Amino acid sequence: MLFIHQLLLPLTEYRYLWRQLTQRDIKARYKQSIIGYAWIILNPLSQILVYTFVFSIVFRFPTDIPYPVFLFAGLLPWIFMQNSVMAATNSLVNSAALLKKVQFPREVIPYAAVGSKLIDLLFSWVIFAVLLMFFGVKLAATSWLILPLLVIQLLLTVGISLIGAAANLFYRDSQYLINLLLLLWLYMSPVVYPVSMVPPQFLWYYKLNPLVGILEGYRSALFNQPFETNIIGWSAGVSIIVFLGGFVLFKRSERYFADIV
Amino acid sequence: MKPVVTKFSQVTKIYPVQQERTLKDVIPQLLRLKPWAVPQASLKDVSFEINQGESVGIVGRNGAGKSTTLKLIAGVTYPTQGSLEVTGRIAPLIELTAGFHHELNGFENIFLNGAILGMSRREIEAKVTQIVDFSELHDYMYQPVKRYSTGMFMRLGFSIAVHTSADILLIDEVLAVGDDYFQQKSLDRLEKIRQDGQVTTVFVSHDQRSVERFCDRSLLLVDGQLVAAGPPAQIFKQYHRLPNKSF
Numbered sequence: 001m002l003f004i005h006q007l008l009l010p011l012t013e014y015r016y017l018w019r020q021l022t023q024r025d026i027k028a029r030y031k032q033s034i035i036g037y038a039w040i041i042l043n044p045l046s047q048i049l050v051y052t053f054v055f056s057i058v059f060r061f062p063t064d065i066p067y068p069v070f071l072f073a074g075l076l077p078w079i080f081m082q083n084s085v086m087a088a089t090n091s092l093v094n095s096a097a098l099l100k101k102v103q104f105p106r107e108v109i110p111y112a113a114v115g116s117k118l119i120d121l122l123f124s125w126v127i128f129a130v131l132l133m134f135f136g137v138k139l140a141a142t143s144w145l146i147l148p149l150l151v152i153q154l155l156l157t158v159g160i161s162l163i164g165a166a167a168n169l170f171y172r173d174s175q176y177l178i179n180l181l182l183l184l185w186l187y188m189s190p191v192v193y194p195v196s197m198v199p200p201q202f203l204w205y206y207k208l209n210p211l212v213g214i215l216e217g218y219r220s221a222l223f224n225q226p227f228e229t230n231i232i233g234w235s236a237g238v239s240i241i242v243f244l245g246g247f248v249l250f251k252r253s254e255r256y257f258a259d260i261v
Numbered sequence: 262m263k264p265v266v267t268k269f270s271q272v273t274k275i276y277p278v279q280q281e282r283t284l285k286d287v288i289p290q291l292l293r294l295k296p297w298a299v300p301q302a303s304l305k306d307v308s309f310e311i312n313q314g315e316s317v318g319i320v321g322r323n324g325a326g327k328s329t330t331l332k333l334i335a336g337v338t339y340p341t342q343g344s345l346e347v348t349g350r351i352a353p354l355i356e357l358t359a360g361f362h363h364e365l366n367g368f369e370n371i372f373l374n375g376a377i378l379g380m381s382r383r384e385i386e387a388k389v390t391q392i393v394d395f396s397e398l399h400d401y402m403y404q405p406v407k408r409y410s411t412g413m414f415m416r417l418g419f420s421i422a423v424h425t426s427a428d429i430l431l432i433d434e435v436l437a438v439g440d441d442y443f444q445q446k447s448l449d450r451l452e453k454i455r456q457d458g459q460v461t462t463v464f465v466s467h468d469q470r471s472v473e474r475f476c477d478r479s480l481l482l483v484d485g486q487l488v489a490a491g492p493p494a495q496i497f498k499q500y501h502r503l504p505n506k507s508f
Contacts, residue, residue: 020376024362024369031364031405097359102377103336103351258337259276 007247009105017104021112025087026119040120041127044079048072051192063194065223069137072128073222074191074215077150080121081157081211082182087113088161089168089175096261106254107247110165114158121150140224149217152236156210159242162250169261170253190215207231210238264348266429266461267311267334271343274304274329274485303329305485306343313428314458318476318493319465320500325482327465331355331431334463349428349461350379357418357438363407367398367417370406374421388424395450396420397443412439419447423454429461430454451475469497 010018030036048071056067063070088110092099095109125146129139167174186192189211198206206212213228213235220227278301304326311317319327332338333345335353360377361370371392375385393399396416398409406414415438423430430451438447448471454460455475466472472479472493479496481489489499 016382017376017379020373024365024373027369028362028364097356098377100332100337101335101353101356101359102379104377104379255339258332 006105006251010108010111014105014108018108018112018115021108022115022119025112025116029116037123040124044072044076044124044128047075047079051075055192061193061197066137069132069223070194070219071192072132073219074189076121076124076128077153077215077218078186078189078191078211079124080117081153082186083120084114084117084157085160085164085178085182086175087117089164089178092165092169092257093172093261099261100258106257107162107250110161111158113165114154114161118154139222142221142224145221145227146218149214149221149232152217152232152239153211153214155243156214156235156239159239159244159246162246166250166253166257169257185209185211207234210235210242214239263313263315265310265346266313266348267463268346269307269309269330269333269343270345272304272307272333272340272345273302273342274326274333274338275300275302275341277301303485304333304340304482307482307485307487308343309480309487309490311461311463313461315478316455316462316464316476318472318479318496319463319482320467320472320479320493320496321482322467322503324484326485327482328433329485330482331433331463331465334429335431347429350425351429351431352378352422352425352427353431353433354419354422355431355433357422358414361406361414361418364405366405367393367402367409370417371421374418375425378422378425378427380425384426392417392420392424395424412443415439416443423447423450427460429463432462432464432466467500469493472497 030039033039035042048068051071052068055061055071056063061067091109091113092106098109099106132139164174164178168178188206188209190198195203195206195212195216213231213233216228217232217235219225278299307326307330319330321327329338331353333340334347335351335355336347360374362373365373368389371389372382372385375388376382380388393402396413396419398413398417401409401413406417409417419438432451438444451462452475455462462475464472464475476493478490479493480487481496481499483503489496
C-alpha cells in the first residue's frame with residue numbers, strides 16, 4: 001500500500017509541481033529561438049530526409065510501404081525515447097541547487113523531463129499524421145492501438161530515465177555512457193531498417209530487445225499489419241520490470257542526493 | 262506550552278567526502294566493493310527541541326554544522342545516526358533564487374517557485390497579487406527574470422518564500438535582499454511574522470545584532486557539537502570566548 005502511495009505521489013500531491021516543471025522545460029527551450037516549437041517537426045523531418053536518402057536511395061532497403069512512411073512510424077518514438085533519456089539523465093544534476101534546498105519526491109524532476117518530450121511526441125504525431133494524409137497515405141483503423149503501445153514505451157523510458165538521472169548524480173561518466181548506449185540501441189532496433197532484414201538465425205536474440213516489440217507494434221497498428229502479440233507481451237513485461245526496478249533504485253538512492261551532488 | 266515542531270534526538274550526520282580519484286586508485290577499491298569516500302562528521306550527537314512559534318538562532322563558526330542543521334530540518338538530507346522529527350510546511354529562505362528559470366518572466370517564476378515550495382495552484386493564485394505587491398516589481402512582471410538585477414531577483418525570491426504560509430522559516434546567514442530599503446522591509450516582515458507567534462523561525466548567523474533582535478533562544482555549535490543553549494546575549498559571550506582557530 002505504502003509503495004503504491006509512493007508510486008502515485010507525483011500524480012496526486014505533486015501533480016502541480018510536475019506540471020510546472022514540465023511547462024518550464026517546454027517554455028524555456030524555445031524562448032530565445034526564432035522558429036521555436038517548429039523544431040519538433042524540423043528535427044525529425046530532416047532526419048527522415050537523410051535516412052531516406054541513405055537507406056532508400058543508396059542502400060535500397062526492402063519495405064512494403066514507402067520508406068519515408070515506414071521510417072516516420074519508428075523514428076518519432078525513437079526520438080522521443082532518446083531525448084527523454086538524455087534530458088532526464090542531466091535533469092537532477094541541473095537542479096543541484098534545488099536538491100539542497102527543498103524537499104519533494106525527486107522523481108518529479110526526471111518525470112518533468114520526460115513529460116516535456118512526451119508532449120513533443122504527441123504534437124509531432126498529429127502533425128505527421130496530417131502530412132501523411134495530405135500525401136495520400138491512409139492510416140489504418142487500428143491506429144488507436146499506438147496509445148497502449150505508447151504506455152509500454154513510456155514505462156520503459158521512465159525506468160531508464162530514473163536510473164540515468166540517479167547514476168549521473170553519483171558519476172558524471174554516466175551521461176557519456178548513456179549517449180553511447182543509445183547510439184548502439186538505435187542500430188539494434190528496427191528504427192531505420194525493417195525486421196525482415198535481420199538474418200533468421202539472430203532473430204530470436206534480436207527480439208529480446210524490448211524496443212523491437214514496441215516499434216513493430218506501432219507499425220502494425222498504423223499500417224494494419226498482423227500483430228506479433230508474443231513479442232509485444234515480452235516488451236510489456238520487460239518495460240514494467242525496468243520501470244519498477246528503476247523506481248526502487250531511484251528511491252533507495254534518493255536520500256543521498258543532496259549529500260553527493 | 263506550545264507543541265514541539267522540530268526535535269533532534271542524538272543526531273549525527275556524517276558526509277562522505279570524496280578523495281582525489283584516478284582510475285588507478287578507483288578500480289582496486291571498486292573490486293573490493295569499498296567506497297573511496299572518507300567519512301567526515303558534520304554533526305555529532307546533537308539533541309534539541311524547538312517549539313511552535315519560537316525563534317531560534319543557531320550560532321557557530323564556519324564548518325560548525327549550522328547549514329547541515331538547516332538541511333536536516335528542511336528534509337533534504339538525512340541523519341546518519343539518531344532521529345529527527347519535523348512537523349509542518351517549511352519555507353527555506355536560503356538561496357532564494359534557486360528555483361528560478363532565467364528565461365521565464367516574473368509571473369511564470371512565481372508559479373514555478375510556489376509549486377516548488379509546496380503551494381497548490383489555488384494558493385498561488387490567491388497570493389500572487391500580494392507577492393507582486395510586496396516585491397514592488399509590478400513593472401517587471403512580464404520581463405524574463407534574466408533582465409532583473411541581483412537585488413530584484415532576491416526581492417521576488419523573498420516575496421514568494423514569505424507568502425507560502427509556511428510553519429517553519431529557515432533563514433541562512435546574512436539575509437541580503439536588495440537595497441537598504443528593501444532589506445529593512447524584509448526584516449520588518451520577519452519581525453511581524455515572529456510577533457504573530459504561529460510561525461517558527463530557525464536563523465543561522467554569526468551576526469550578534471540580528472540574532473539578538475530576532476531570536477528568543479540560541480544554540481551554540483562548535484565542531485558539530487551542541488555546547489550551549491540559552492539567551493542570545495549569553496551565547497554570544499561564550500561564542501566570543503572560543504579559542505581562535507585558523508582554517
